[in-house]
Amino acid sequence: MRVFIRNVANPDDERVIIECVRVTPEIEEIRAFALTKGEGLSGTTDGQQKERIALEDVCYFEAVDEKVFACTADKVYEISGRLYEVEQAYEECGFVRCSKSVVLNLMKLNSISPALNGRFLAHMKNGEKLMISRKYASAVIEKVMGEG
Amino acid sequence: MRYQGFWSRYVVCFCAVTTGICIAEGLMGEFLFPEITLHFGAYLVPPAFGLLTSLTGLVVESRKELSVKQMLFRMFLQLILIEIMVFGINLLVGSRYTPKLAVAVMLEIAVIFVFVYFVMWRNERRIAGAFNKRLAEWQKEQSR
Numbered sequence: 001m002r003v004f005i006r007n008v009a010n011p012d013d014e015r016v017i018i019e020c021v022r023v024t025p026e027i028e029e030i031r032a033f034a035l036t037k038g039e040g041l042s043g044t045t046d047g048q049q050k051e052r053i054a055l056e057d058v059c060y061f062e063a064v065d066e067k068v069f070a071c072t073a074d075k076v077y078e079i080s081g082r083l084y085e086v087e088q089a090y091e092e093c094g095f096v097r098c099s100k101s102v103v104l105n106l107m108k109l110n111s112i113s114p115a116l117n118g119r120f121l122a123h124m125k126n127g128e129k130l131m132i133s134r135k136y137a138s139a140v141i142e143k144v145m146g147e148g
Numbered sequence: 149m150r151y152q153g154f155w156s157r158y159v160v161c162f163c164a165v166t167t168g169i170c171i172a173e174g175l176m177g178e179f180l181f182p183e184i185t186l187h188f189g190a191y192l193v194p195p196a197f198g199l200l201t202s203l204t205g206l207v208v209e210s211r212k213e214l215s216v217k218q219m220l221f222r223m224f225l226q227l228i229l230i231e232i233m234v235f236g237i238n239l240l241v242g243s244r245y246t247p248k249l250a251v252a253v254m255l256e257i258a259v260i261f262v263f264v265y266f267v268m269w270r271n272e273r274r275i276a277g278a279f280n281k282r283l284a285e286w287q288k289e290q291s292r
Contacts, residue, residue: 117223
């Protein structure tokens with residue numbers, strides 16, 4: 001595959017264009033990497049095997065006992081850093097805090113439904129259900145619906 | 149769309165309680181005390197109780213994230229608190245209840261309590277519906 005790099009003056013004009021015959025898993029991988037701007041997200045599984053995680057595969061990040069875990073549809077990785085750092089780092093990639101201990105990926109969200117007393121239940125595309133607490137419900141709703 | 153969770157819930161609660169009290173008092177008065185006429189001050193009773201009842205919503209507030217069981221327990225406590233408040237105020241102003249009337253008032257309070265939570269749940273369901281409708285479009289926009 002040929003690779004071209006062309007300099008641009010404005011950072012807003014930076015982009016990656018992939019020209020391919022068909023979208024293969026490898027192309028999807030390149031796309032995921034480009035979408036996350038190559039930000040290194042790696043984590044360890046139970047077997048202490050360090051693996052690279054595509055940000056768009058992450059359904060949510062969860063903090064448990066000072067540790068932060070990245071949960072994909074089928075795996076859970078322990079990652080370094082604090083939950084608020086994850087929240088800030090990936091805010092632009094569709095991640096939003098939904099409770100004290102969870103930052104969810106809005107791209108992996110299927111729908112929400114009202115729960116008890118101002119809280120909402122987030123139904124993820126992989127079937128998991130997460131609680132959106134009252135404190136963070138407005139942030140989640142405004143991220144999608146806008147301020148207007 | 150701006151979702152103002154905290155204060156809007158109290159406003160919705162106040163309006164729903166006031167409406168609920170007006171309807172319940174009207175029906176109870178019509179069936180149990182049709183001979184009694186009220187003075188204009190009676191108009192102020194439902195909003196006054198509406199305000200006091202809305203304030204009992206503080207019972208379900210917490211800095212911690214409550215589980216469903218904890219929330220249900222606090223809602224039960226809130227109902228008990230409202231019952232005590234209503235009977236306490238009425239006793240203080242000299243109202244006396246027959247056992248039959250006391251049961252009727254207790255039930256009335258419980259029905260209004262459920263009605264208010266139902267109204268708030270409906271409001272949140274409307275918000276969730278609008279959110280879900282927009283979510284699919286938002287996800288398409290983001291993946292472009």
